[in-house]
Amino acid sequence: MKDKSPHILNAASNLLGICFIVLTSLKLLDKSDKTVIDDVTIIAIVFFMASCIFSFLSIRGNRRVTGSNG
Numbered sequence: 858m859k860d861k862s863p864h865i866l867n868a869a870s871n872l873l874g875i876c877f878i879v880l881t882s883l884k885l886l887d888k889s890d891k892t893v894i895d896d897v898t899i900i901a902i903v904f905f906m907a908s909c910i911f912s913f914l915s916i917r918g919n920r921r922v923t924g925s926n927g
Contacts, residue, residue, distance in 0.1 A: 860915075860916075862912040862913075862915040862916045863912075863916060865908060865912040866908075866909055866912040866913055866916065869905045869908040869909045869912065870905075870909055872901075872905050873902060873905040873906060873909060876898050876901050876902045876905060877902065879894070879898050880895060880898045880899065880902070883895050883898070
C-alpha cells in the first residue's frame, strides 16, 4: 500500500490556505460578527492544521524507519 501522507499534507495545506483566505475576507468585510461562518472556518483551520502536523510527522517517521533498515 502506497504512503498517503504526502497527499494528505498537500490537500490539507491547500485547504488550510483557503480557510485563511475566507477568514481574512470575512474580517476585512466586517461580516464576521453577523455570521457563523467565521466560527466554522476557525474549527476547520484547527482540523486542517492538525492534519498537516500529523501527516508531516508521519512522513518524518517513515524516513527514519526506512533509513535505519537500509
